[in-house]
Amino acid sequence: MHEPILPQTRRHWLTQAGAAMLAPAFVRHARAADVPRFALGVASGQPRERSIVLWTRVTGADLPAQVSVRWELARDERFTDVAARGVEAALVDDAHSVHAEAAGLEPGRWYWYRFEALGQRSPNGRTRTAPRADAAASLRFALASCQRFDHGHYAAWRHVASADLDFVLFVGDYIYEYPSPPVAVRYHEGGLVRTLEQYRARYAQYKSDPSLQAAHAAMPWLLVWDDHEVDNDYANLQGQGLQADFREQRAAAYRAYWEHMPFPKARRPIGPDMRIYGRTDWGSLACIHAIDDRQYRDVQVCPKPGRGGSNTVRLRDCPELLNPQRTLLGAAQERWLADSWDLQRRWNLLAQQTLMARFTWTDPEQATYWTDGWDGYAPARRRLLQTVAERKVPGVVVLGGDVHANYVADLKADYDDPRGAVVASEFCGTSITSRGLAQDRVDAALRHNPHVHYGRADQRGYVACRLDAGTLHASLMVVDKPEDPNSAVGAAARFVVEAARPGAKVA
Numbered sequence: 302m303h304e305p306i307l308p309q310t311r312r313h314w315l316t317q318a319g320a321a322m323l324a325p326a327f328v329r330h331a332r333a334a335d336v337p338r339f340a341l342g343v344a345s346g347q348p349r350e351r352s353i354v355l356w357t358r359v360t361g362a363d364l365p366a367q368v369s370v371r372w373e374l375a376r377d378e379r380f381t382d383v384a385a386r387g388v389e390a391a392l393v394d395d396a397h398s399v400h401a402e403a404a405g406l407e408p409g410r411w412y413w414y415r416f417e418a419l420g421q422r423s424p425n426g427r428t429r430t431a432p433r434a435d436a437a438a439s440l441r442f443a444l445a446s447c448q449r450f451d452h453g454h455y456a457a458w459r460h461v462a463s464a465d466l467d468f469v470l471f472v473g474d475y476i477y478e479y480p481s482p483p484v485a486v487r488y489h490e491g492g493l494v495r496t497l498e499q500y501r502a503r504y505a506q507y508k509s510d511p512s513l514q515a516a517h518a519a520m521p522w523l524l525v526w527d528d529h530e531v532d533n534d535y536a537n538l539q540g541q542g543l544q545a546d547f548r549e550q551r552a553a554a555y556r557a558y559w560e561h562m563p564f565p566k567a568r569r570p571i572g573p574d575m576r577i578y579g580r581t582d583w584g585s586l587a588c589i590h591a592i593d594d595r596q597y598r599d600v601q602v603c604p605k606p607g608r609g610g611s612n613t614v615r616l617r618d619c620p621e622l623l624n625p626q627r628t629l630l631g632a633a634q635e636r637w638l639a640d641s642w643d644l645q646r647r648w649n650l651l652a653q654q655t656l657m658a659r660f661t662w663t664d665p666e667q668a669t670y671w672t673d674g675w676d677g678y679a680p681a682r683r684r685l686l687q688t689v690a691e692r693k694v695p696g697v698v699v700l701g702g703d704v705h706a707n708y709v710a711d712l713k714a715d716y717d718d719p720r721g722a723v724v725a726s727e728f729c730g731t732s733i734t735s736r737g738l739a740q741d742r743v744d745a746a747l748r749h750n751p752h753v754h755y756g757r758a759d760q761r762g763y764v765a766c767r768l769d770a771g772t773l774h775a776s777l778m779v780v781d782k783p784e785d786p787n788s789a790v791g792a793a794a795r796f797v798v799e800a801a802r803p804g805a806k807v808a
């Protein structure tokens with residue numbers, strides 16, 4: 302199936318990186334024993350014009366409280382032309398994670414980086430800076446989410462690692478907190494995750510996967526979390542099971558998330574709080590607003606008796622759904638987003654967790670909604686999209702995940718008006734591995750949601766996006782066999798959006 306053709310130098314580098322990951326003998330001094338020190342790979346994130354965050358975590362049960370880790374970042378893959386280097390202290394308190402910030406870099410170029418500690422050298426990573434603010438850039442990225450380890454192998458990540466992309470945009474469910482069922486494709490180690498040690502171990506297991514490591518090593522990632530990094534369907538400081546110690550659980554989960562992701566040191570959580578929302582600019586072409594719909598939301602209304610979390614309810618049985626006081630982003634983040642919309646650049650990409658388009662599971666007369674997504678917070682959705690319409694924000698494309706299905710939809714401020722204007726476009730990308738609903742349920746619902754042009758819960762994969770000043774192309778990349786780490790991956794459908802006209806069309 303589809304395999305991009307790579308220039309020779311890039312293919313050469315990828316082959317080397319792949320070989321390094323398969324063979325754990327990177328560079329090893331005689332005394333360094335057999336414990337791999339970089340078993341979880343490397344990663345980079347937060348690409349800015351002049352800086353990038355480099356991540357690794359030193360591994361091994363025998364580590365001292367503090368490990369000195371050297372890093373270097375070079376303009377070439379042989380590391381003959383070093384642009385920046387430094388030393389970081391990897392501390393036991395931070396699970397020996399490293400969050401190095403390489404600054405003073407050139408905008409819009411690729412770099413290579415690596416770490417060294419305890420006589421071993423990490424695999425090489427490749428990363429890049431954002432283009433200069435006035436550069437007429439183009440952009441290619443992979444939209445991905447939901448990589449439940451025991452539901453499949455990461456053929457999608459293997460494909461992403463070899464694709465010609467600028468970054469990965471990951472919109473949540475990096476880990477799942479559940480124990481594995483008795484029969485699975487592969488198995489979570491340990492049971493239900495609740496403590497800091499358990500979250501750390503779960504991240505370490507996910508990050509042991511060579512295809513995921515390759516996708517991190519190949520390019521920077523922009524990341525937001527969703528619920529499973531903490532607890533299914535949690536809302537603010539309420540867990541799904543209404544557990545009494547949920548504040549401590551969230552603090553542990555956020556801490557482990559920061560420890561394992563390429564966020565800067567300044568984002569280290571304080572207790573149960575960590576700011577992840579923010580904005581990335583890409584030349585004069587686009588800005589990417591990444592938002593957090595978990596940490597600050599009002600709790601879901603009309604839950605199942607005796608518990609928190611989501612429910613699927615008829616609007617007439619749950620009029621609280623229409624309460625305009627309720628918020629999905631929290632007041633401060635809503636204001637931040639309203640101020641962040643960019644009226645100069647051609648594209649405003651909104652990276653967020655879940656499906657934004659209205660989606661009723663029954664005929665509109667019965668109006669049946671799932672309360673965890675934007676349908677549970679419809680007045681907040683209307684506020685957001687009304688701002689987009691009133692201020693004529695250019696090229697708004699909402700990018701989501703969470704629901705383990707590919708949805709392509711038109712976004713309207715007023716879904717009750719059949720002639721209401723389309724104000725933005727939406728691609729809700731399917732999961733890397735996590736299983737979705739039965740397709741016949743989605744098929745039955747699609748006819749009640751005419752603004753949703755495509756809905757496939759039976760596809761696993763990612764969305765490959767490519768945009769220039771005029772057009773965004775989105776290819777829904779689908780894995781043939783999710784249980785096969787070497788499965789073929791190919792485009793199941795292609796769509797285009799014109800920057801000047803909201804709404805996705807079949808390419």
Ligand SMILES: [Fe+2]
Pocket residue numbers: 447448473474529703704705732735
């Ligand atoms: Fe998920």
